[in-house]
Amino acid sequence: xxxxxxxxxxxxxxxxxxxxxxxxxxxxxxxxxxxxxxxxxxxxxxxxxxxxxxxxxxxxxxxxxxxxxxxxxxxxxxxxxxxxxxxxxxxxxxxxxxxxxxxxxxxxxxxxxxxxxxxxxxxxxxxxxxxxxxxxxxxxxxxxxxxxxxxxxxxxxxxxxxxxxxxxxxxxxxxxxxxxxxxxxxxxxxxxxxxxxxxxxxxxxxxxxxxxxxxxxxxxxxxxxxxxxxxxxxxxxxxxxxxxxxxxxxxxxxxxxxxxxxxxxxxxxxxxxxxxxxxxxxxxxxxxxxxxxxxxxxxxxxxxxxxxxxxxxxxxxxxxxxxxxxxxxxxxxxxxxxxxxxxxxxxxxxxxxxxxxxxxxxxxxxxxxxxxxxxxxxxxxxxxxxxxxxxxxxxxxxxxxxxxxxxxxxxxxxxxxxxxxxxxxxxxxxxxxxxxxxxxxxxxxxxxxxxxxxxxxxxxxxxxxxxxxxxxxxxxxxxxxxxxxxxxxxxxxxxxxxxxxxxxxx
Amino acid sequence: xxxxxxxxxxxxxxxxxxxxxxxxxxxxxxxxxxxxxxxxxxxxxxxxxxxxxxxxxxxxxxxxxxxxxxxxxxxxxxxxxxxxxxxxxxxxxxxxxxxxxxxxxxxxxxxxxxxxxxxxxxxxxxxxxxxxxxxxxxxxxxxxxxxxxxxxxxxxxxxxxxxxxxxxxxxxxxxxxxxxxxxxxxxxxxxxxxxxxxxxxxxxxxxxxxxxxxxxxxxxxxxxxxxxxxxxxxxxxxxxxxxxxxxxxxxxxx
Numbered sequence: 001x002x003x004x005x006x007x008x009x010x011x012x013x014x015x016x017x018x019x020x021x022x023x024x025x026x027x028x029x030x031x032x033x034x035x036x037x038x039x040x041x042x043x044x045x046x047x048x049x050x051x052x053x054x055x056x057x058x059x060x061x062x063x064x065x066x067x068x069x070x071x072x073x074x075x076x077x078x079x080x081x082x083x084x085x086x087x088x089x090x091x092x093x094x095x096x097x098x099x100x101x102x103x104x105x106x107x108x109x110x111x112x113x114x115x116x117x118x119x120x121x122x123x124x125x126x127x128x129x130x131x132x133x134x135x136x137x138x139x140x141x142x143x144x145x146x147x148x149x150x151x152x153x154x155x156x157x158x159x160x161x162x163x164x165x166x167x168x169x170x171x172x173x174x175x176x177x178x179x180x181x182x183x184x185x186x187x188x189x190x191x192x193x194x195x196x197x198x199x200x201x202x203x204x205x206x207x208x209x210x211x212x213x214x215x216x217x218x219x220x221x222x223x224x225x226x227x228x229x230x231x232x233x234x235x236x237x238x239x240x241x242x243x244x245x246x247x248x249x250x251x252x253x254x255x256x257x258x259x260x261x262x263x264x265x266x267x268x269x270x271x272x273x274x275x276x277x278x279x280x281x282x283x284x285x286x287x288x289x290x291x292x293x294x295x296x297x298x299x300x301x302x303x304x305x306x307x308x309x310x311x312x313x314x315x316x317x318x319x320x321x322x323x324x325x326x327x328x329x330x331x332x333x334x335x336x337x338x339x340x341x342x343x344x345x346x347x348x349x350x351x352x353x354x355x356x357x358x359x360x361x362x363x364x365x366x367x368x369x370x371x372x373x374x375x376x377x378x379x380x381x382x383x384x385x386x387x388x389x390x391x392x393x394x395x396x397x398x399x400x401x402x403x404x405x406x407x408x409x410x411x412x413x414x415x416x417x418x419x420x421x422x423x424x425x426x427x428x429x430x431x432x433x434x435x436x437x438x439x440x441x442x443x444x445x446x447x448x449x450x451x452x453x454x455x456x457x458x459x460x461x462x463x464x465x466x467x468x469x470x471x472x473x474x475x476x477x478x479x480x481x482x483x484x485x486x487x488x489x490x491x492x493x494x495x496x497x498x499x500x501x502x503x504x505x506x
Numbered sequence: 507x508x509x510x511x512x513x514x515x516x517x518x519x520x521x522x523x524x525x526x527x528x529x530x531x532x533x534x535x536x537x538x539x540x541x542x543x544x545x546x547x548x549x550x551x552x553x554x555x556x557x558x559x560x561x562x563x564x565x566x567x568x569x570x571x572x573x574x575x576x577x578x579x580x581x582x583x584x585x586x587x588x589x590x591x592x593x594x595x596x597x598x599x600x601x602x603x604x605x606x607x608x609x610x611x612x613x614x615x616x617x618x619x620x621x622x623x624x625x626x627x628x629x630x631x632x633x634x635x636x637x638x639x640x641x642x643x644x645x646x647x648x649x650x651x652x653x654x655x656x657x658x659x660x661x662x663x664x665x666x667x668x669x670x671x672x673x674x675x676x677x678x679x680x681x682x683x684x685x686x687x688x689x690x691x692x693x694x695x696x697x698x699x700x701x702x703x704x705x706x707x708x709x710x711x712x713x714x715x716x717x718x719x720x721x722x723x724x725x726x727x728x729x730x731x732x733x734x735x736x737x738x739x740x741x742x743x744x745x746x747x748x749x750x751x752x753x754x755x756x757x758x759x760x
Contacts, residue, residue: 027598027601325584325587325590326590327584327586327587327589327590328584328586328587329586330586331584331585331586411590413593414586414589414590414593415586416586416589416633416635416636434597434600434601434626435597436593436594436597465601465624465626465627465628466624466628466631467597467600467623467624467626468622468623468624468633469624469631469633470633
């Protein structure tokens with residue numbers, strides 16, 4: 001056991017910091033995790049303490065090694081995956097964050113986004129993204145404007161900006177004593193500041209937001225040794241960093257164009273590999289970097305984020321109290337044969353892909369005295385499937401390549417009824433691989449490749465096996481009818497064009 | 507105001523008595539305990555047995571609580587809760603052993619598959635969730651029968667169809683096998699349903715007042731069973747470990 005060689009992965013998620021240890025067969029040997037607190041100081045504000053996050057990492061890494069009966073000497077490489085778009089600025093001399101980290105769910109930067117709206121075309125052309133409060137750079141601008149003296153300190157090079165992988169790598173490599181300041185290309189592609197073609201910071205976009213260059217990290221690929229750890233795992237090379245959804249795309253081994261995966265958690269994130277050419281979306285998808293390794297062309301991806309997936313089931317359980325546990329939604333749904341004509345559009349805080357309507361609100365349509373809670377349970381599960389369908393349709397339009405199959409992961413894949421409905425509606429096989437922790441696995445795989453622990457991607461494929469598969473079994477007439485029902489429900493949830501219509505009578 | 511109905515009163519006293527007793531009771535003991543004539547008690551016992559509040563052993567004639575009493579407080583395990591709790595452990599079990607993993611619960615007189623993990627060899631396989639398996643001809647069926655509060659009734663009424671030449675259709679032998687399973691905590695099926703498939707099953711208890719699910723490995727008989735038909739120790743150890751983990755995972759849900 002003592003000379004076993006393993007790869008460690010750190011996943012900085014929204015609710016926890018986790019460390020997992022993987023062996024050569026891609027099997028998870030152990031896991032350790034700590035809850036990560038979130039604070040909500042004002043409506044729309046969501047913050048985390050970056051120092052707490054770093055403390056949690058220092059705890060979970062040794063815990064995971066201990067649980068596997070191993071120590072630092074067994075670890076050949078470390079890979080990192082992180083929640084994307086979360087923004088930290090810290091003092092380069094003391095290592096202390098100048099303000100709480102602003103997380104990806106935070107919506108305070110609406111005014112910043114309004115200010116740069118006249119330049120939307122530049123952002124679209126260079127970064128591949130429409131300005132939105134979802135991305136990191138407006139948060140950085142907000143900090144520069146609202147933390148005292150921060151702008152002038154940034155111009156003197158006294159403070160550093162980063163997303164969470166930057167913050168973690170800087171600390172792991174010594175912090176104020178020689179820490180390296182880098183960001184990986186997938187995280188950089190979610191700032192609004194990176195040129196999607198050159199994979200460098202765009203001087204033009206930097207100047208629109210007036211971001212001082214001195215505070216920016218160097219952009220690196222997803223698969224190279226950035227430096228060795230000087231603390232936590234002393235001497236272990238940090239060999240990979242990826243945004244969590246891109247890590248899952250890699251962990252699901254979507255290496256070829258048109259390979260796609262969807263991670264079903266609180267929300268759902270569908271990413272499709274579109275190959276080495278950028279696909280500029282005109283159908284409400286995000287263009288992003290999927291994966292980049294040194295000496296190879298970067299692999300691009302289209303992404304369709306869905307805000308509400310598993311959280312709709314939680315709402316059904318906690319807010320409505322219809323079920324005791326989340327899995328029992330399926331038990332309830334099976335008490336009926338279909339949705340009884342009922343559709344739920346869960347636009348709890350607007351709709352993301354492909355509609356991007358922040359003012360849309362949730363809606364239940366088709367209520368009659370015939371409808372039971374069983375029908376509603378069906379409608380809850382079907383809502384996530386139809387949102388997946390909308391994103392897949394947009395992707396097919398953009399890429400010109402129909403989806404061959406959908407790889408899935410995340411907690412909701414234990415819902416058999418929903419996964420079968422997914423295959424029925426998408427009309428392609430839906431497959432679940434054995435390791436459901438695809439985010440950490442992707443980071444581990446990339447790190448292992450960088451140090452030669454695995455020779456190539458083919459070796460990784462040998463590790464991948466299918467744990468479950470669902471095949472389409474729905475006639476096209478039913479599919480068309482249900483699609484029409486969903487579309488008409490969505491139309492009613494979107495912001496009406498004629499809002500003023502009811503003003504006269506009131 | 508009418509007085510209490512005597513026969514009902516006596517029936518509840520008898521039920522209380524049988525429930526308190528740690529073993530099944532003979533007519534004679536019950537009559538003695540309540541100081542009633544055997545004829546009176548016999549009539550009430552017959553009625554309670556017919557209504558399934560009591561069970562009478564066909565060999566010894568002794569009475570124990572029937573399905574309507576014993577299943578009264580039983581919390582039925584929800585198959586979807588089970589699948590959700592079991593998924594990571596069942597995945598690991600299939601990865602480590604190389605066999606298919608099935609999870610079953612009792613559904614009327616059959617074993618219903620609530621979770622299925624493919625054999626990790628990427629050969630085409632079909633998801634078997636929802637499939638019904640015969641209780642007497644599979645390890646995962648025998649196991650849930652052995653731990654079911656309804657087992658006496660099942661042993662009496664279960665149709666014993668023959669599927670292969672190895673299927674046992676002998677009711678007495680089945681009863682003996684069920685007793686052995688309760689002692690050993692493991693059940694096997696050896697080509698009794700599908701001639702080329704064996705299975706080894708252990709119990710997943712969902713708590714003291716809860717029904718039982720079976721966690722089972724399915725595969726070729728030579729891989730799962732030794733020459734004498736007993737489970738091979740290595741896959742069995744992995745199976746028991748996974749079952750324990752699933753039980754821990756189920757606990758916070760209750």
